[in-house]
Amino acid sequence: MSSEQIIVQQPEERANQLILLFHGVGDNPISMGEIGKFFAVSFPQAQVISVGSPDICDFGRGFQWFSVQGVTEQNRQPRVDAAMPAFVQIVRDWQQKTGVTPEHTTLVGFSQGTIMALESTKVEEHLASRIVAFSGRFSSLPEIPITAATVVHFIHGEQDPVINPFQSKSAAERLKSLGCDCTLDLQAGMGHGLDSHMINTAIAHLKNYQPKSHQH
Template identity: 50%
Template sequence: MSPTSLIVQQPQGPASQLVLLMHGVGSVPQSLLGAARWFANRDSAAMVVSIASPEPSDVSSHGLQWFSVRGVTEDNRQARVDGAMPAFVATVQHWQRVSGTDAQRTLIAGFSQGAIMALESTKLAAPAALRIVAIAGRFATLPNRQSGAAIHFLHGDADPVMPAALAQTAQARLLQLGTEVTLDLAHGVGHEPHPALLERLSARLAPA
């Protein structure tokens, strides 16, 4: 929806799937171009877009955000995510209309805050996307019921911003609820969309 979102690949015919990349707080769509091109190379018929978060960041002079992290705590994070969720869903639905796809054929790959938004969207009664890749992400609060989405966690075991334990705890809860979930850890990787994480994802996704 934002003019600063970057269309990385747009097939001439019907799109086989829609892949949306969601960047972290204080960052920009260009930060995920490497990951976006990785998805594009896997499927030449996919529409791949690196999305611009809608709000100017209050922690970076040139970056963007879905919600502010100033003063964020375990107690208020969920409310901030909930406030941003309508715009997040509207963004996904906009690109679904552009690409002619639906939730079944939409994959959201989010990093950090982008992963938080993507994960939290799976709590909705009708998730906007049924495939989620959460890179260095977490839930604001753990879900309490099964989701129809398939969720893939990718996390560095040396992440100092969002410890890998957050992803491990989320995976355990999702398995308990019966949600389809995987978790891959990359040794020595910190808080970044590292190529080693995408290498692990390759085995999790069905061949294009």
């Protein structure tokens, strides 16, 4: 089953970077497309796409990357792993369509979309150079370093009742302990959602943060 994908911005000339946004469970690409507009304004030469999951949500409405019915710490990982090939293929397809390499690709996730983006670093040597991890987590913390070519920006609401901000804290600590490149920003007073400050924090990191792999 194919997924709905919303082109938020397609530059007139060839895109110099690719920004893909991935929604949370029970949501759709329209809402993340609204978030994508902020990135489009800041990066006018970027192709910005809000990607919908190919799977209809098995409760309520919207779509899901994997089912959360009866999800536990034990069974989450197999569900993520089963969904990962389709997720990776979507990213590779857009890289091929736009001619943009992984070095110039950014994955922006929210909640379950963040889980998929983070977990992709375990199975793909180099899918993207940046991951903006809004309000998410690893399904299970990595045991070995992710590629040095990928920088992760964790951004999480301090009052998130759905995915505890401890998940982003512990993920950032684990990546740093493995020698990986990442940042962590916690938004005071924010629950499970996004506000303009969180989005602007992400954009500032994408514009200004110098990856350790580029420093000599």
